[in-house]
Amino acid sequence: MIKIDYVCGTHPGKVRERNEDAYFADPELGLWLVADGMGGHQAGEIASGIVVQEVPKAIRKGESLAEAIEGAHMIIQVASEQVGGAKQMGSTVVALKLDENLHYRIAWVGDSRAYLWNGFELKRLTKDHTYVQLLLEFGMILEEEIHTHPSRNVIVQGLGVGGGAGGSVKVDELEGSLSLGDTLLLCSDGLSGEIRDPEIAEILSEPVDNEERLARLIEAALAFGGSDNITVVLVTPTRA
Numbered sequence: 001m002i003k004i005d006y007v008c009g010t011h012p013g014k015v016r017e018r019n020e021d022a023y024f025a026d027p028e029l030g031l032w033l034v035a036d037g038m039g040g041h042q043a044g045e046i047a048s049g050i051v052v053q054e055v056p057k058a059i060r061k062g063e064s065l066a067e068a069i070e071g072a073h074m075i076i077q078v079a080s081e082q083v084g085g086a087k088q089m090g091s092t093v094v095a096l097k098l099d100e101n102l103h104y105r106i107a108w109v110g111d112s113r114a115y116l117w118n119g120f121e122l123k124r125l126t127k128d129h130t131y132v133q134l135l136l137e138f139g140m141i142l143e144e145e146i147h148t149h150p151s152r153n154v155i156v157q158g159l160g161v162g163g164g165a166g167g168s169v170k171v172d173e174l175e176g177s178l179s180l181g182d183t184l185l186l187c188s189d190g191l192s193g194e195i196r197d198p199e200i201a202e203i204l205s206e207p208v209d210n211e212e213r214l215a216r217l218i219e220a221a222l223a224f225g226g227s228d229n230i231t232v233v234l235v236t237p238t239r240a
Contacts, residue, residue: 001240002102002180006032007210008233011218013190014226020044021188021231024052031059033095034112034231036188038158039080043089047076047160051091065097065107066171069159073109073169076160090161094126094186102178102237107171110158113192115185115200116176122201125174129157147196153189183210183236187217190230194221210234 004027012019020037022045035051037044051072058068072093080089092110106114111128127133131154135141146152155161157169178184183204191200195217203216214232221230 002100003238003240004098004235005210005238006233006235007214008032008231009214009218010229010231011190011222011226013229014222016227016229018042018045019229020048021190021229022048022052023186023231023233024056025233026056029056029059030098030100031056031095032098032184032186032233032235033093034186034188034233035159036092036110036112036190036229036231037089038091038161039089043080044091046079047089047091050076050079051093051159055093055095059097065095065105066173069093069095069107069109069171070169073159080160088161090158092129092155092158092188096184096186096233096235098178098184098235098237102180103175104178104184105173105175106184107173109169109171110155111189111192113185113187113189115187115197117183117185117201117204118179119181119205122197122204124197125176127172128155129172130155147193152193178237180237180239183213183234186233186235188229188231190226190228191217191221191232193228194224194226194230210236 035048037048054072092112094108094112114125
């Protein structure tokens with residue numbers, strides 16, 4: 001028998017007045033996700049709230065992860081018009097669908113990330129939809145310059161961003177299989193933007209349970225500045 005050990009947590013950080021992040025977790029549905037809203041004046045909270053409401057609803061109807069995310073994108077676009085044309089109202093998303101055979105699918109839009117920790121090394125699974133990621137791919141900056149680049153927070157696509165009906169979004173996806181003891185980490189950029197991958201790996205390597213790992217990850221992001229909302233989800237299959 002396999003048990004899914006998972007924990008979720010969010011913190012507004014030290015600078016933001018509102019927490020525009022949201023998360024969802026349902027092991028029976030095999031679905032976990034993190035959404036990072038943007039837009040200010042409650043627009044970000046509305047957008048991320050739509051994501052955590054609409055994606056699970058669509059999955060329960062039998063839609064694929066990508067279809068569910070595309071549906072949330074369109075609903076946010078409509079909602080942005082209904083709240084006074086908040087053209088920058090939007091959200092990132094990273095979502096995990098895990099089946100009983102420990103096969104996973106991850107889909108994302110924006111700069112919320114998924115990582116795989118196998119007990120020895122940390123692998124970043126997702127690629128940020130950001131301006132600095134494009135600069136990196138074109139060889140215009142180095143990896144170590146990303147964390148200090150003045151445009152590091154500029155995303156090139158998000159759910160609902162732009163307002164108005166009809167605009168599309170490209171959902172990136174990947175799939176793989178977990179082994180017992182592996183951990184999938186989903187997070188908003190409030191974590192990955194403050195602490196770098198080696199620090200994340202160091203925390204995940206510590207011989208503590210997921211509750212303590214979660215606490216230490218959020219504490220580290222706060223210690224390094226806490227300039228954004230911080231949301232973390234950890235999912236680990238274990239033997240029951």
